[in-house]
Amino acid sequence: MRHDAWNWRNPEMQNGKDKPPSYLNYGKLLILFCLAVALALAVSTKNPFFIVEYQPGDIARENLRAPVDFSVPGTDVTVKKGEIIVREGERVNADHLRTIAAFNSLDRREVFAIKRFIAVFILLFLLIAILYEYSEKNIKKFYLSKKDLLFCSIFTVFCVFLVKSFYLIFESYAQSRLEDLFYIIPVFVFAMVVRIVLFSEIAIIFSLVYAATLAFSFDNSLRIFLYTFTGSILGAFFSGKCENRNTILRAGLYTAFLMCFFMLANDLFTARSSGSVPLRIAFVLVNGVAGSFIVLGLLPVIESVFDYTTDIKLLELANLEHPLLGDMMLNAPGTYHHSIVVGNLSKAAAESIGAHPLLTRVAAYYHDIGKLKMPHYYIENRTGSEDAHEGITPNMSALIIMSHVKEGVELAKDYKLGRRLTGIIQEHHGTSLVSFFYSKAKGQEDPSLHVIEEQDFRYPGPKPQTKEAGIIMLADAVEAASRVLDDPTPKRIENHVQHIIESIFLDGQLDECELTLKDLYAIQRSFIAILIGIFHHRIEYPERTQNGGTDKKFPKTDEAQSKRDRQGDRGITGLFKA
Numbered sequence: 001m002r003h004d005a006w007n008w009r010n011p012e013m014q015n016g017k018d019k020p021p022s023y024l025n026y027g028k029l030l031i032l033f034c035l036a037v038a039l040a041l042a043v044s045t046k047n048p049f050f051i052v053e054y055q056p057g058d059i060a061r062e063n064l065r066a067p068v069d070f071s072v073p074g075t076d077v078t079v080k081k082g083e084i085i086v087r088e089g090e091r092v093n094a095d096h097l098r099t100i101a102a103f104n105s106l107d108r109r110e111v112f113a114i115k116r117f118i119a120v121f122i123l124l125f126l127l128i129a130i131l132y133e134y135s136e137k138n139i140k141k142f143y144l145s146k147k148d149l150l151f152c153s154i155f156t157v158f159c160v161f162l163v164k165s166f167y168l169i170f171e172s173y174a175q176s177r178l179e180d181l182f183y184i185i186p187v188f189v190f191a192m193v194v195r196i197v198l199f200s201e202i203a204i205i206f207s208l209v210y211a212a213t214l215a216f217s218f219d220n221s222l223r224i225f226l227y228t229f230t231g232s233i234l235g236a237f238f239s240g241k242c243e244n245r246n247t248i249l250r251a252g253l254y255t256a257f258l259m260c261f262f263m264l265a266n267d268l269f270t271a272r273s274s275g276s277v278p279l280r281i282a283f284v285l286v287n288g289v290a291g292s293f294i295v296l297g298l299l300p301v302i303e304s305v306f307d308y309t310t311d312i313k314l315l316e317l318a319n320l321e322h323p324l325l326g327d328m329m330l331n332a333p334g335t336y337h338h339s340i341v342v343g344n345l346s347k348a349a350a351e352s353i354g355a356h357p358l359l360t361r362v363a364a365y366y367h368d369i370g371k372l373k374m375p376h377y378y379i380e381n382r383t384g385s386e387d388a389h390e391g392i393t394p395n396m397s398a399l400i401i402m403s404h405v406k407e408g409v410e411l412a413k414d415y416k417l418g419r420r421l422t423g424i425i426q427e428h429h430g431t432s433l434v435s436f437f438y439s440k441a442k443g444q445e446d447p448s449l450h451v452i453e454e455q456d457f458r459y460p461g462p463k464p465q466t467k468e469a470g471i472i473m474l475a476d477a478v479e480a481a482s483r484v485l486d487d488p489t490p491k492r493i494e495n496h497v498q499h500i501i502e503s504i505f506l507d508g509q510l511d512e513c514e515l516t517l518k519d520l521y522a523i524q525r526s527f528i529a530i531l532i533g534i535f536h537h538r539i540e541y542p543e544r545t546q547n548g549g550t551d552k553k554f555p556k557t558d559e560a561q562s563k564r565d566r567q568g569d570r571g572i573t574g575l576f577k578a
Contacts, residue, residue, distance in 0.1 A: 027146050032132060035153040036125035039209075042160045043124075043216045044117035058092045064100070072102045079103075120216050128209055135205050142201045151306050152194065152206050159190040160213050167218070180276050182224070183263065184283040186291040187214070188255050191232035192239045192248065193295055197308050200236055207232035223266055231259050235291075242311040243358050249292045256288025309418025314362045317417065324369050324415055334380025335371045338479060339364060345475035345530055346468075352522040353515075355467040363424040364472050366417060370408030370425070374400060380483075394441035398434045398457045405429055405459060423465065428472045430463040430509040463512045470513040471523060474501055478527050488535035490528075497527045 064085045071078050075098065079085065085103060086096045135142040144152070163185050170181040190210050195203040207229055215225035238251035260281050267277065303313050320326075328336040343364035350360040375381040377388045377400050389397045405426060412422040438457035445452045464470040478500050482488070485496055501524055504510065515523075 028132075028144075028149055029129075031146070031149050031153055032128050033125065035156065036121055036128055038153075038157040039124050039160060039213045040117050040121035042157070042164050043120045043213060044114075045164070056092060056094060056097065064103070066103065070102055072099050074098070123216070124209070124213065127212060131205050131208065135201065139201050141199065142205070144198075144202065147306065148198060148202070151197070151302070151308075152202060155190065155193065155302075156206055156210055156213075159187075159210065160217070162189075163187055163214060164217060180280050180283060182218075183280050184287050184290075186287055186294055187228050188231045188235040188252065188259075188288065189291045189294050189298070191236040192251060192291070193298055193302065195236035195239050196242050196248075196295070196299065196310050196312070197302060197306075200240060203236040204233065207236065223270075227259070227262065227266070230262055231255055234258055239295075241356075241358075244315065245296060245312065248295050249289070252288040252290075252292030252295070253285075254288075256285045256291075259288075260284050303418075307416075307419055309359075309420045311358055313418065314358050317421070318358070318362045318365070320365075324372075324411065325365060327372055328369065332371055332375035332378070332381045334382075335368050335375065335378060338380055339366070339368055341534070342367065342472065342475045342479050345479060345527055346471050348526040348530055349471045349475060349523040350468065352526045353467065353471075353519040355471060359420060360468045360471055363421050363468060364475065366408075366412065366421055367425055367428045367472055367476065368404065368408065369411050370404030370406065372411070373404070373407045377401070378404075394437040394444065395456065398437040398441075401434055401437070402429075402459050424469045424472055427462055427464045427469040428476055429459040430473060431458050431461040432473075432504070432507060432509055433458050463509055465512055467514050467519070470510050470515045473509060474504060474523060475527070477504060478531070482531055482535075485535070488531070490532050493531045493535065494528050497524055497531065501527075 066079045066081055066083050066085055069078065069081050077099070079099060079102075085099050086092060090096075092100075166185045167182065170177070174181055191203045191207045194206055211225050211229035211232065214228050215221050218224045234255040235251055238254045239248055242248060242251075263280060263284060264277065299310055299312055302308060303310055309317075316322075320329075325336070328339070343361045346364040347357045347361040349355075350357040371378050371381070377397075382388075389400075405428075408425040409422055412418075412425050417425075433454065434457045438452070438454065441452045441457070464473050478497055481500055482493070482496065485492065488496075501520060505520065510520075
């Protein structure tokens with residue numbers, strides 16, 4: 001490939017600045033503000049039902065610890081934070097009742113603490129705003145639309161309230177095991193879902209906010225922060241590129257297994273008693289498995305509500321029994337075969353440059369679904385010698401050809417293929433030229449009557465915006481052009497692929513996606529390897545002179561035996577004669 005003949009038309013892409021400029025517009029600022037308010041509310045909300053009630057002579061059901069230092073009215077007794085007020089199994093006496101009454105009247109009995117809310121809101125809003133703005137300006141792949149930001153905010157609040165609800169329940173009914181029971185709360189779900197729905201950079205940033213919020217909720221616990229953040233990062237890591245449901249189950253198990261070591265290291269560091277270690281390990285493992293099933297249950301809801309296309313949905317769309325693909329196989333078989341080959345080319349190219357192979361392959365299957373509206377106008381679907389374009393003007397033919405993009409977008413919306421697939425369908429031709437009908441129109445042009453404008457024969461766009469869309473544009477053009485390749489030797493295939501890719505590049509169709517020259521070279525090599533496999537030469541078997549020169553079977557048979565076999569088969573074959 002002649003790399004020296006290529007030059008970038010977009011100077012910003014040379015500097016890696018191929019993403020929109022970062023700024024906090026009012027819409028996103030409002031979402032971040034509401035997120036901080038909701039999280040501060042979650043942190044500041046207390047359990048209104050947690051009241052200890054005993055009568056003289058009762059046996060204490062569990063250990064009761066003092067959450068803060070407080071004094072018992074009418075006495076000189078001061079109870080220190082963490083001190084056991086009454087032990088499990090101990091008989092409650094008058095002194096215990098006075099201390100418990102003071103405990104029940106503490107400020108922690110308030111359902112909502114205003115001062116705490118204001119302080120936590122300021123801290124969280126500053127943390128969220130600084131992290132978001134820094135990421136927008138300095139992390140190349142970090143860009144969130146308003147919908148993405150809204151989803152992340154809503155899901156963060158949902159997960160925080162979920163954890164808080166579990167904790168409040170345990171606080172009310174199992175306070176003596178509160179620290180142990182925290183490990184059974186599914187805190188890893190958040191990052192796994194965000195990573196599957198969006199991407200890893202988002203999962204890291206919002207996991208930091210999520211972990212900080214939980215730490216504020218549990219007495220500013222550094223242990224809770226480290227446990228939540230580390231587990232979230234591991235969950236996001238193991239659930240990346242989720243190409244089957246087992247990946248989610250493995251992600252939960254692997255995360256839980258490693259977090260057991262984290263928990264043991266924390267206990268060793270804090271010199272905590274090892275008596276309940278087996279129970280906590282069991283809780284963490286149950287947490288990992290249960291969290292995986294929660295993720296599997298949440299993903300379909302998120303896909304439906306927020307119109308996301310996750311890897312799990314892509315696996316479902318990759319099923320060739322999908323109604324759109326089945327319709328294409330019956331009514332547009334040429335387009336169907338073309339799409340399958342483009343899918344194979346695209347997947348190999350995506351793997352060679354580190355793009356998303358599953359998304360690329362599935363998008364290739366559906367990129368030409370718009371041709372289902374008028375399949376006979378496309379040459380690959382013709383069954384006879386009749387030309388559907390005969391008798392109509394080149395301008396009308398070009399409009400019909402270009403309309404398959406618009407029709408494909410409408411079908412994608414009707415069948416809820418998702419935003420990513422719909423975008424690739426819309427972008428896979430970019431603003432390229434319908435060259436055949438443009439040349440035909442120029443040949444019929446009469447300058448005295450009208451002038452043929454090239455713009456009238458170009459697709460409306462937009463140009464490919466992602467690596468995956470760019471790959472499909474290249475694979476689509478290469479596969480279509482390879483059908484008319486004479487004597488497809490490896491060298492001719494290589495020159496053919498190079499010419500197609502160079503033409504698309506020089507036409508500026510790849511200016512708005514992230515494909516580099518190195519990527520294009522890798523894509524070219526992958527295309528060549530697959531096309532050589534498709535067009536490889538086969539051995540021409542020598543013909544036999546037996547049976548008039550038409551018998552090409554290698555095993556020689558006895559002439560008399562063959563005659564007897566033919567006579568024996570005559571009665572059977574005669575049954576199927578008209």
